[in-house]
Amino acid sequence: MKKVKVALGSRSYDIRIGAGLLGRIGPWLKEKGFAGKAVGITDSVVKGLHAAALEQGLASAGFTVTVLEVPAGEEQKTLETAGRLYDKLAAAYAERTTPVVALGGGVIGDLAGFVAATYLRGVPLVQVPTTLLAMVDSSIGGKTAVDHSHLKNVIGVFYQPVMVAADIDTLPTLPEIELTNGLAEVIKSAAIRDREFFNFLDLNMKKAREVHPGVMEDIVMQAARIKAEIVAQDETEAGPRVLLNFGHTIGHAVEAVSGFRLKHGQAVAIGMVGAARISNRMGVLAAGESFRLEEGIRKAGLPTEVPDIDKEAVLRAMRHDKKVLRGQVRFILLRSIGDAFISDEVAPALVREVLVGRA
Structure with a gap:
């Protein structure tokens, strides 16, 4: 134990x-x-x-x-x-x-x-x-x-x-979809805080999807450690704990607009890809890093694109995100895998372009 x-x-x-x-x-x-x-x-x-x-x-x-x-x-x-x-x-x-x-x-x-x-x-x-x-x-x-x-x-x-x-x-x-649902949050933890853990996931994703006991115990321990460290620093989400919402700004909106037909992890996976693409378009994340994150998400059996739902409704739903501050939707973005930050400078037109394909 x-x-x-x-x-x-x-x-x-x-x-x-x-x-x-x-x-x-x-x-x-x-x-x-x-x-x-x-x-x-x-x-x-x-x-x-x-x-x-x-x-x-x-x-x-x-x-x-x-x-x-x-x-x-x-x-x-x-x-x-x-x-x-x-x-x-x-x-x-x-x-x-x-x-x-x-x-x-x-x-x-x-x-x-x-x-x-x-x-x-x-x-x-x-x-x-x-x-x-x-x-x-x-x-x-x-x-x-x-x-x-x-x-x-x-x-x-x-x-x-x-x-x-x-x-x-x-x-x-667990049904396979519930396992992959959880792998999204595991990937999120590594993406925001621990590049070495991301590398471990990259090497062991096949065993993770096969529910290898030793690998799963290590994965749960490492992801729990990351969350525990952040919670200890910021219990009530006034500062660094907000980083744990990487992928959730878009993800929660996609999940809600889908009528919760999408699993939470599936929606967060889509949200992480969206946030990485926004990071890349803003010039703070290298294209190779964004691609590597997308590949890791695909290897986990998770989606990377917004499904056939009302994307305008997704944009509207994001206005209800709990991270909205003075009317501005805040995003968790990446400088690199393992290095996340909070931004309130994401232009709505860029979000629309990434989600809808047009500004």
Whole structure:
């Protein structure tokens, strides 16, 4: 097992990465002083695959376990679903010391995290990501949110977990599209911060797509380390944490306009390519670097072009991006692979040219 620490003073926590971790979460919580009730929140797909191992581990540590299930899918990440979960937490007599264990992918992590952050003004949260994307990104750093009126993650709070446990034994159960979805966030981490990690991915992408256990443990650890370092520097996204949104300005807009038919990672991959092309057109990124990033994204089985959707609607949706400052859409751009920066000087005409093909 590998550990990565998210250093946030008294709210620091470990990300534990390895095989066979689901059954160990109960004993770890007991070691931290938790006892009594524990509530798991999962979805209808993950429950049948992984909830039993989590429940057994919690019960073996003396917890009285309640597992709450929501239907699978992004469309469940709403205030209405959160309201139903509040009702079920109340029915289970959850207390302020009752840990809520989010077992699932990014949707469950965001939703259960939001519920934990707001129920009784905050109950302990344990993130147990079961997808690659959640392991390397959404489970780390305390972002919790729900969607509203077709806008993604617009209602939310920063709320740190007490622990993250990434059990790589869950990865072979993923459909291929979910694996590649996560590889987009892995590539993003390397592209903004660590050229050597990008080189490692380039050499090991075939093994990654085959879910080679040793390679996957290394990949999750390296990507988690990058995110943990950035979160420790900037917990609430006032500065360098914004770099983690590389590819997301275009990506979130593409994802929303597609009606969430595109997976988050697919949309981010398209967004990263768009940001790299903008960087190149602005003269800050060499063409060879932009090409290498695109090739890495293709090797991961991810798209590089905006699909057949309303590109004008994508441009409009970008105006709702949370990084907009005084009406200006800000982009995360690259100087080179491993060196990202924030820019509020991207001309709208250039964005239109890259996305639509005309200024």
